[in-house]
Amino acid sequence: MGNVLLLITADDCEMARQQVSEGTWPRVDYLELADRLNADVVDLAAVRADPTARRLDRMVRRGAGHAWLASRMLPQYDTIFSDGEHIGLLLGLQLARKRHRCRHVMIGHGISAWKKRLVARWAGPGIDALIVHCSSQLQFAIDKLRVDPSQVYLLPYQVDVDFWRPQPGREELLILSCGMEQRDYPTLIEAIREMPVGVSIAAMSHWSKDRNRLQGRRLPANVTVGSYGYPQLRELYACARFVVVPLVDSTYPAGIATILEAM
Numbered sequence: 066m067g068n069v070l071l072l073i074t075a076d077d078c079e080m081a082r083q084q085v086s087e088g089t090w091p092r093v094d095y096l097e098l099a100d101r102l103n104a105d106v107v108d109l110a111a112v113r114a115d116p117t118a119r120r121l122d123r124m125v126r127r128g129a130g131h132a133w134l135a136s137r138m139l140p141q142y143d144t145i146f147s148d149g150e151h152i153g154l155l156l157g158l159q160l161a162r163k164r165h166r167c168r169h170v171m172i173g174h175g176i177s178a179w180k181k182r183l184v185a186r187w188a189g190p191g192i193d194a195l196i197v198h199c200s201s202q203l204q205f206a207i208d209k210l211r212v213d214p215s216q217v218y219l220l221p222y223q224v225d226v227d228f229w230r231p232q233p234g235r236e237e238l239l240i241l242s243c244g245m246e247q248r249d250y251p252t253l254i255e256a257i258r259e260m261p262v263g264v265s266i267a268a269m270s271h272w273s274k275d276r277n278r279l280q281g282r283r284l285p286a287n288v289t290v291g292s293y294g295y296p297q298l299r300e301l302y303a304c305a306r307f308v309v310v311p312l313v314d315s316t317y318p319a320g321i322a323t324i325l326e327a328m
Contacts, residue, residue: 069104070142071095072131072152077110090295091228095148104146107134128152132159139167147171150181157188170194175317177205185210196220199318222318224325228295232303241305243267243298243326247319250279253311254288264288265305267298302327 073095084090099106112118118130128151136159147153153171160166171192196218197203203219206212257264268290308327310320
């Protein structure tokens with residue numbers, strides 16, 4: 066494949082690598098990919114370290130800093146991988162105008178959003194392979210964005226089964242709910258308000274930019290909301306009688322990571 070550059074929306078890949086080696090983090094796909102391909106990585110730490118990239122992320126939108134850094138490094142690489150459309154569409158716009166360029170692979174998490182679909186039509190010539198996580202996004206890319214079916218790949222979400230393994234512990238009368246993306250926690254709270262069961266909500270995510278729909282809301286006495294590290298969350302999974310994932314309507318597989326971790 067030649068020289069590969071990964072554009073990753075993670076705070077500090079080297080710190081994540083250390084935590085994985087210590088057993089306090091699950092293995093993550095971007096580190097596995099970097100190791101397999103012997104790839105270089107541009108993460109959020111690199112964006113923050115560059116004044117122009119940092120300013121673009123703040124003034125234009127998240128992902129602009131990654132795309133700008135990558136544009137300066139194009140001659141050094143044969144393939145660039147964008148871990149989301151927030152980076153990949155902006156980079157695709159730049160690559161679409163170049164006659165001779167590197168190969169560009171992008172993950173599309175939710176490309177059916179109307180703002181993204183407009184940009185995707187212009188950026189399409191600058192994206193050589195599109196990876197999606199569910200069949201609805203795959204079908205949308207083919208039917209609405211007119212992406213060649215040979216350029217779209219369906220890759221379901223995955224988790225580290227060695228980390229998210231059954232734990233010894235006493236099961237409690239506890240309902241656990243986790244994550245931020247497209248969550249409908251208000252409906253869950255109303256459903257269990259009078260029930261004689263404890264509910265723990267881990268309203269946090271390392272990736273989601275969705276707003277916390279619980280902010281400013283009065284909670285029943287049987288509901289607690291917190292933010293937990295991976296080892297603590299694994300212990301909660303072990304204690305819970307049920308894991309519930311309440312969702313608003315969504316065109317992409319929000320909540321799937323929680324479901325897989327709980328299994």
